Amino acid sequence: MADCYRGDKRATESKQHLRKALFQLLREKEWGKISVQDLTKRAGIHRTTFYQHYEDKFDLAQQVMAEMFDVMKNAIFAPVSEEDWQEEHTAYVYIFRFYQHLQEHEEEYQILLKRGRELNIRQTVCAFFEDSFSLGAEEVADKKAARHLVPLDMQKQFVMSAYAGTAEWWLRTGRPYSPDFMASSMIQLIQNPSK
Structure with a gap:
């Protein structure tokens, strides 16, 4: 049960970091120039974590x-x-x-x-x-x-x-x-x- 909670908490935190990264990058540059790599780098997470939650940047948005x-x-x-x-x-x-x-x-x-x-x-x-x-x-x-x-x-x-x-x-x-x-x-x- 505790492992499940930790996993849910990590997933929630990863999504929050990606959301924050998305808006930071949208403030700085056009959508077409934002890559998944930009998002994961700004969010401080691995690409594999990104793809556990989203198909691509459009799915995230x-x-x-x-x-x-x-x-x-x-x-x-x-x-x-x-x-x-x-x-x-x-x-x-x-x-x-x-x-x-x-x-x-x-x-x-x-x-x-x-x-x-x-x-x-x-x-x-x-x-x-x-x-x-x-x-x-x-x-x-x-x-x-x-x-x-x-x-x-x-x-x-x-x-x-x-x-x-x-x-x-x-x-x-x-x-x-x-x-x-x-x-x-x-x-x-x-x-x-x-x-």
């Missing part, structure tokens, strides 16, 4: 990004106490947590924005928004469905695109507004765009 978005999803959708809810704006807590998480992990998300096209992260980002914001988007859309004849799937796509685009703008411009302001403003824009 995809697993790291998937893990990042899982962590974000867990942060956003952690249990919410009743006093945290704003009754007329039930999505506020989730949107606030989304911006708060981006702020806390800004450096890594800035690197993903800079290298996103090289890393081909569009599919991962789309899957994240589809999984994470469908519930919130549907809640907002359902309340308006009786008043508007816009199909629910179109409303959902609009809301998700708005969140993704605005979050990207917010990071690229150096977070000019607080997470609280962003959450309140996003709700106002979605629900009452003319105000």
